Amino acid sequence: MQPMNVGLLGIGTVGGGTFTVLTRNEAEITRRAGRPIRITQVADKNTALAKQVTGGKVAVTDDAFAVAANPSIDIVVELIGGCGVAKELVMQAIANGKHVVTANKALLAVHGNEIFAAAQTRGVIVAFEAAVAGGIPIIKAVREGLTANRIEWIAGIINGTTNFILSEMRDKGISFAEALQDAKRLGYAEADPTFDVEGIDAAHKITILSALAFGIPMQFDRAHIEGISQLEADDIRYAEQLGYRIKLLGMTRRRPNGVELRVHPTLIPAKRLIANVEGVMNAVLVQGDAVGATLYYGRGAGAEPTASAVIADLVDVTRMHTADPEHRVPHLAFQPSAVQDTLVLPLSEVETSYYLRLRVEDKPGVLADITRILADQTISIDAMIQREPNEGESHTDIIILTHVTVEKNIDAAIVKIEALPVVKKKVIRLRMEALG
Ligand SMILES: NC(=O)c1ccc[n+]([C@@H]2O[C@H](COP(=O)([O-])OP(=O)(O)OC[C@H]3O[C@@H](n4cnc5c(N)ncnc54)[C@H](O)[C@@H]3O)[C@@H](O)[C@H]2O)c1
Ligand SMILES: N[C@@H](CCO)C(=O)O
Numbered sequence: 001m002q003p004m005n006v007g008l009l010g011i012g013t014v015g016g017g018t019f020t021v022l023t024r025n026e027a028e029i030t031r032r033a034g035r036p037i038r039i040t041q042v043a044d045k046n047t048a049l050a051k052q053v054t055g056g057k058v059a060v061t062d063d064a065f066a067v068a069a070n071p072s073i074d075i076v077v078e079l080i081g082g083c084g085v086a087k088e089l090v091m092q093a094i095a096n097g098k099h100v101v102t103a104n105k106a107l108l109a110v111h112g113n114e115i116f117a118a119a120q121t122r123g124v125i126v127a128f129e130a131a132v133a134g135g136i137p138i139i140k141a142v143r144e145g146l147t148a149n150r151i152e153w154i155a156g157i158i159n160g161t162t163n164f165i166l167s168e169m170r171d172k173g174i175s176f177a178e179a180l181q182d183a184k185r186l187g188y189a190e191a192d193p194t195f196d197v198e199g200i201d202a203a204h205k206i207t208i209l210s211a212l213a214f215g216i217p218m219q220f221d222r223a224h225i226e227g228i229s230q231l232e233a234d235d236i237r238y239a240e241q242l243g244y245r246i247k248l249l250g251m252t253r254r255r256p257n258g259v260e261l262r263v264h265p266t267l268i269p270a271k272r273l274i275a276n277v278e279g280v281m282n283a284v285l286v287q288g289d290a291v292g293a294t295l296y297y298g299r300g301a302g303a304e305p306t307a308s309a310v311i312a313d314l315v316d317v318t319r320m321h322t323a324d325p326e327h328r329v330p331h332l333a334f335q336p337s338a339v340q341d342t343l344v345l346p347l348s349e350v351e352t353s354y355y356l357r358l359r360v361e362d363k364p365g366v367l368a369d370i371t372r373i374l375a376d377q378t379i380s381i382d383a384m385i386q387r388e389p390n391e392g393e394s395h396t397d398i399i400i401l402t403h404v405t406v407e408k409n410i411d412a413a414i415v416k417i418e419a420l421p422v423v424k425k426k427v428i429r430l431r432m433e434a435l436g
């Protein structure tokens with residue numbers, strides 16, 4: 001049977017894993033796909049690496065554009081990363097009538113609207129399971145398994161590096177900087193880990209999930225993004241005492257007047273399954289109106305787990321490429337003509353509950369002043385703890401958990417609280433999600 005010819009662009013971590021798994025499981029994959037799927041050409045600027053990984057069995061070039069233009073290639077797999085040359089290559093491959101498989105969440109979150117429109121016009125498939133939560137088949141689940149549902153919200157631990165760092169901070173009581181060193185030593189964090197620790201990588205992924213869940217365009221530029229680099233070990237400890245874990249959560253929620261799209265450190269009740277996802281593991285929780293909550297757990301990164309998703313896409317394309325485009329699963333779960341340009345709400349309109357930590361002078365009347373300010377903003381208190389001052393200290397910490405309120409009310413209350421002479425530092429504010 002005629003094989004499906006694949007051109008691989010980039011044979012680093014994920015590209016190498018894809019080559020290895022496709023070779024190792026060739027017979028099984030062929031039985032599923034109906035015909036062999038073969039990598040027939042590899043482009044990597046490091047041709048020595050490409051030759052070493054492929055063992056001289058495949059044509060190697062340093063010119064990725066030559067692969068995107070090669071008439072014998074059916075599917076181009078883009079595993080270079082970033083929004084530079086990768087974007088040009090993907091657009092070229094589409095223009096040349098090739099199907100594309102990519103793991104590049106940055107590219108899709110930022111340029112996805114343009115890329116999917118071009119693919120639609122040209123009648124080719126752009127598949128991207130590996131782009132969100134690596135090996136977890138979350139794209140498949142949201143796009144196909146949950147189509148009966150009106151999806152209400154999606155919450156995800158979708159960056160392994162930061163989840164590892166937070167687990168280390170909690171387990172060992174160490175600082176962010178120390179945990180980041182551990183992540184680097186173990187090879188989890190990138191050489192420049194900014195995209196991971198500042199929440200940008202998670203924001204790329206939740207942007208993609210938001211589009212799939214609600215039938216809206218990619219709106220990465222409107223996402224609210226906060227990472228974990230400012231998080232203090234004290235807050236992880238206080239959260240623990242109150243029965244919560246802090247996770248870097250990607251959150252998107254349908255609201256009557258728009259959608260929420262945000263990434264930030266979040267307190268989650270420790271009893272929730274998702275709160276117990278530790279180390280580099282990922283998990284995504286999807287709330288549908290019919291099915292209720294469904295939870296997806298697994299490896300969000302690494303060579304073979306990510307290759308698992310890349311190859312699943314290769315099999316899908318192999319099975320579907322002869323179908324008329326209108327008989328295929330739509331790229332973004334909704335028919336392109338049904339995508340609705342829905343407003344991403346500004347952060348001030350987000351509704352959630354809050355954790356506040358205040359450094360205050362330890363003297364009478366302080367608590368009364370603070371609770372009055374909260375009441376004036378119609379913020380209701382759910383729980384509160386006050387740390388015993390250490391020997392000789394004149395100040396202490398008060399931690400307040402609120403009921404659900406709107407972010408602008410918290411903003412106004414914090415301004416007033418910080419203006420009190422007894423309040424010694426900026427108020428620490430973290431958001432909370434019940435997820436139940
Ligand atoms: N590493 C993971 O666990 C993981 C998980 C999910 C998604 N991804 C995504 O997969 C993609 C690849 O990530 P990776 O970790 O494999 O990266 P990597 O850095 O290990 O591999 C990239 C490869 O591309 C090659 N390359 C760079 N520029 C090139 C060019 N102009 N022409 C040809 N080759 C070029 C490099 O030499 C390298 O071998 C990225 O989009 C990343 O976000 C990675
Ligand atoms: N840097 C990402 C890789 C997977 O996208 C992570 O840590 O999850």
Ligand code: NA
Binds near residue numbers: 133137
């Ligand atoms: Na995935």
